[in-house]
Amino acid sequence: MGLWLCRKKWAVMLVNAVRRRKVVGAYKAFLRSPDGKTVLKDLIKSTRLFSDTGIMDDDELRQLEGARNEVRRMIRLAHLSDDELENILEEPLINE
Numbered sequence: 001m002g003l004w005l006c007r008k009k010w011a012v013m014l015v016n017a018v019r020r021r022k023v024v025g026a027y028k029a030f031l032r033s034p035d036g037k038t039v040l041k042d043l044i045k046s047t048r049l050f051s052d053t054g055i056m057d058d059d060e061l062r063q064l065e066g067a068r069n070e071v072r073r074m075i076r077l078a079h080l081s082d083d084e085l086e087n088i089l090e091e092p093l094i095n096e
Contacts, residue, residue, distance in 0.1 A: 024077050031078040037088045043071045044089065 030036040044050065047067045056064065075085065 024079075027074060027077040028079060031074065031080060032084075037091060040071075040074065041088055041091065043067075043074070047071050050089075 031040050047064060049068050049071050053061060053064060080088075
């Protein structure tokens with residue numbers, strides 16, 4: 001029974017690793033595409049990721065920080081370098 005549980009845990013870990021690689025690959029591909037760059041830049045702008053939050057009540061601030069954390073996660077999963085991120089931010093959005 002113990003060996004079976006070890007094999008099952010190993011199989012679950014393997015499936016999770018494969019899934020994670022697929023997710024990371026999708027983030028990399030999407031955020032490097034023209035549409036992905038547009039979406040990322042809009043998210044950075046709407047969450048004020050690199051700006052001061054200003055004066056907000058606690059609920060608004062918590063919501064904004066949650067959104068910022070998700071944008072940071074996307075950047076981290078896509079393995080975007082500082083230079084790549086800087087280039088994305090320098091490109092104008094369609095409505096700018």
